[in-house]
Amino acid sequence: MPKGAFHAPALRKTVLEMAFAGSSVHIGCAFSIVEILAVLYRSHLRLGNGQPKSAGRDYLVLSKGHGVMALYACLYELGWLQRDDIDRYFGDGTRLKGLSDVHVPGVEVTSGSLGHGLSVGVGLALAAKRKGTGQRCYAIVGDGEMNEGAIWEALLFAAQFRLDNLMVIVDENRFQAMGTTADIMMLGDLEVKLRAFGFDAVTVDGHDENALERAFSEVKSAANARPKAVVARTVKGKGVSFMENDNIWHYTRLTDATYREALRELDAA
């Protein structure tokens, strides 16, 4: 696959290489948003002149900073990160941290502390609306992150201020750090909740790129003043059979054996 194709298995492979190089955790968190990011980068985000801070660009806000390796994989495809960044992940003196940091080219907000990014994204969307720039803001939030009260404050605000240039994408992988969302903090039907908060919302298979493509286009095309939401049903750890729906991959580090086995599966995909 050529660079810039945002081919999901290739993105996962980059994530896996980083995770192995840095002996990092949060692999499952990254794998669940790969297709969401691939579709956004391939056909929705307008990146202006192709440089990270291009004026008039659309904003991609990764509010669930725990999935940052998937974002790094996309930024690597864009040429904004280098091979050395991937190979030396977590090395002494390197620039990529385990949670998203705004000082990395292409990372729009700092996250890791959950429930922050959506509000900043709401502010970016409001700034664009006030200036009439036509910019959109796509904010990816985790379902576990939706335990945070600030998320619901931001949703209320987005509807009140008629931010139809905001799209909230929920990575609904139904897990959070210590277990399932059902067991820890039940979220119920997020599409219904988002509609009740004044959003245009649809639910979609978060790993079906065609379905995501249609959903993003469909909610964007609605000519009304409502903010938009796509609830993406995803699988934590998607793409590697022994990681899927096993929350241990929120925490576990790769061994030589699990790395080789995961690589084999991704190469076959």
Added chain:
Amino acid sequence: MRPTFSRLLADAARRDERVLLLTGDHGYALFDEFRRVCPGQYLNCGVAEQNMVGVAAGLAKGGFRPIVYGLAAFIPMRVLEQIKMDVCFESLPVIFIGDGAGVVYSTLGASHQCTEDLAALRAIPHINIVSPADRYELEYCFDQILAADGPSYLRFGKADRGDVHTALPRVELGDLIQVRSGSASYAFIATGSMVRTAIELAEHFGSVPVWSVPAITPVNEKQLLEIGRAHRQLFVMEEHSVHGGLGSLVAESAATSGGFRVARLGIENRFSDLCGSYSFLMSRHGLGTNELRDRIAAILADAGPDK
């Protein structure tokens, strides 16, 4: 101070359309002029302070100059982490106004009182902290932080204590401003509402010099040390905890460079236990003029006569 503040906010918005005023559903009369003059630049963000700070960060990233207003008990205290991560980490030009700092809301209790904001913010990088004593310092501080590239916090405390200056200060941000001269071997250093008290006490004790400290961060440490070394004792007064505020700042300088003693006259590590007027609570915390007069006299007596 409040009419001045109301005018300053409206003027700032009128001069610069990038200036937006965000409030968490507070500031009833304070914003009347602003709303009349620049209604489109006034955003009531609802009773949702965490989101308000994140939105301010996004607006600043998008080219605006947000001013985030709240009671000090909420801005900065309730949203300290948003201030740290959304604003200060990226050094965004957002101004935070913490109104009613100290024990201004004396009848409402601990939830609306705030004696820990300076301590909390002093440990966060990039943010300027100002604490004006009167309407002149308020205008001076506001102009300075409005022109700053990064974030700032304006501590707005008891606002009706009267003037300590007769004109706008013309100093660098961080400078201490002498508001009374004197030849005593000790000096009074104060910020915000306590500058007026320090002047009253200086008049009681005689020829005591008084400095006002409108900027807590940055502070002109060289000047502070010069003042300290020219005296054998500094009395530092603030309507804030003795832990982490101006008294701590002065004591840290003294401890690092030595040579003078520091008495921290602030609120001890406790909440207000009783209800009552502002002056009642200040007395209860040992910060009324009479209480301070006795405390200072006792410290001076302990220290013995001037050599």
